Amino acid sequence: MKIVLMDLWTDANKGDEALQGGLISMLRDKHRKAKLVGVFRFGLNEFEDAKPEIQKTLGLLDEAHGGLRKTLYAGSNALKLKGAVHLLFSLYSFAELLVLLAMYKLGLRALVPAKFRIVMDDIHTADAVVWKGKNFRSYGGLGGINRQATLLIAGVISRVLNPRVFCVNASIWNMNSGVERWMVKSVLNFCQSVCVRDAGSLVAAKALGIKNYFFAHDLSFYYLNILASKEKVKREKGAMALTITKWGSAKANEQYIKSVVAAVLALVDKGITDVYVVPQVIRVAEANDVLIERLNADIKASGKSCVVHNIEEELTIPQLMQYYARCSVLVGTRMHSCVFSRFVGTPFVGIAYDDGPKWDILREFWPKDLIVPYGVSEADLVEKSLRAYTNGPALIKASEAAFSELPAHSYKNVRDI
Structure with missing residues (x-):
């Protein structure tokens, strides 16, 4: 055959x-x-x-x-x-x-x-x-x-x-x-x-x-x-993951940058000390250097102790899953980064950068209000990110029945x- x-x-x-x-x-x-x-x-x-x-x-x-x-x-x-x-x-x-x-x-x-x-x-x-x-x-x-x-x-x-x-x-x-x-x-x-x-x-x-x-x-x-069945979850205290992109108009991208930076700073206030910017997609079009620069500048200005790790090398899927596994929360602008994250038990907020129905994939097993649009306001993304971070174990448990049926x-x- x-x-x-x-x-x-x-x-x-x-x-x-x-x-x-x-x-x-x-x-x-x-x-x-x-x-x-x-x-x-x-x-x-x-x-x-x-x-x-x-x-x-x-x-x-x-x-x-x-x-x-x-x-x-x-x-x-x-x-x-x-x-x-x-x-x-x-x-x-x-x-x-x-x-x-x-x-x-x-x-x-x-x-x-x-x-x-x-x-x-x-x-x-x-x-x-x-x-x-x-x-x-x-x-x-x-x-x-x-x-x-x-x-x-x-x-x-x-x-x-x-x-x-x-x-x-x-x-x-x-x-x-x-x-x-x-x-x-x-x-x-x-x-x-x-x-x-x-x-x-x-x-x-x-x-x-x-x-x-x-x-x-x-x-x-x-x-x-x-692959997930072969991974051992090793949580790293104070770590979060971030997947980013650059999408749409300059105005939309500026609002996205403001909201993501605000969410990360709010999480830093709650004890996040390391932010891993994970390369879910290795493409020139995925770069958002302005966001990284703004994030570093605002963390420095806040006087908080937090390091942004902008991972630039291409990672294998198991290596990506290890990064998500070590983190307590993901703020993810790539749909599959959220799927990867859930497989290793890490809660997330998904940022839907377009209006495509593929984001329904996440809504099959995750709270619908934790999937937000690309133009999400700063206050809304802060609230959702803090909820995912503080209620992570409960969210993972609540999603288990639906999620376990998907494979x-x-x-x-x-x-x-």
């Missing part, structure tokens, strides 16, 4: 690494003799450049390829092209791909360049193609249509080459653009089944007209449950495969 996993992504986002680890682990448990072949979102043109940031997932697969569409995601290529130039490159990459697919389907396989033909053959001959779903949202305008196409192209490729396509772990937003709604609906309905990972997406899938959809919890729960339920992602 051969199973192809489509649209795998970078391990630099540890949430994605956990998702991919969960999916691969499930398939290994269900089909022990199956050959698992990964096709990454990084194009064949830059697959070698991308390998440093996909090593963990590569190690779990039997074979791996770059994607069939040219990309500029990896290393020095990342974010190089912008605006109209990027759009032109994207249109070229789609046109080239469609020509190659047409040649393959029309029986001109021998004319398809060998490196593309090998990937197409693997997809075409697979017993099942598992497409790792995306956050499907509206972007608006021509650029939005192009971006939607980049999210959907793996599903199109899969269905053109193989009728046995299963989409797993998708989030579907309420979309304003009629064109983008049609695109997402059309491609998802190519699939044998579509598994969504959060309550909001379940509602959106029905409204969108997706035919064969169902719900299963996030893939990461399965993988993290395996087994997430296995339903592969029910049809």
Whole structure:
């Protein structure tokens, strides 16, 4: 048996690494003799450049390829092209791909360049193609249509080459653009089944007209449950964790900075002496240097004894979990950092940096009012952070019944495969 996993992504986002680890682990448990072949979102043109940031997932697969569409995601290529130039490159990459697919389907396989033909053959001959779903949202305008196409192209490729396509772990937003709604609906309905990972997406899938959809919890729960069982929690008195990002407008980011700094200072007043800024995602776009500078300056001005540890090296998932485990509370702006934290028994306040339904994943097991918006006021985040810190053991205990069911339920992602 051969199973192809489509649209795998970078391990630099540890949430994605956990998702991919969960999916691969499930398939290994269900089909022990199956050959698992990964096709990454990084194009064949830059697959070698991308390998440093996909090593963990590569190690779990039997074979791996770059994607069939040219990309500029990896290393020095990342974010190089912008605006109209990027759009032109994207249109070229789609046109080239469609020509190659047409040649393959029309029986001109021998004319398809060998490196593309090998990937197409693997997809075409697979017993099942598992497409790792995306956050499907509206972007608006021509650029939005192009971006939607980049999210959907793996599903199109899969269905053109193989009728046995299963989409797993998708989030579907309420979309304003009629064109983008049609695109997402059309491609998802190519699939044998579509598994969504959060309550909001379940509602959106029905409204969108997706035919064969169902719900299963996030893939990461399965993988993290395996890893968490190997971790020993070592609390460090006076430690807290912080995951940050930079999102939206300058005004929104400024309010976010003020609120996070205020929350940390309030926790320092309650005995926090070490703040660990944990790199849940290793990407340039994740940096928020202004927040770190402001935090250090305000702690110094307060005269309090507290050290901010800005961890810059890339950590493995077990190392991340150890950082969360040593802390008494997490103020987390990455959704999966909150999941990681709960697995090691650390309470959290989640800051939802966007309006996506993926934040419902946390609401399945955690108090809804401890998931706050990116523009949260200083007073509100201070109150929520202090509550998570002072009532942490009670919050963990209250969440245990719901949380303990999630790893087994997430296995339903592969029910049809």
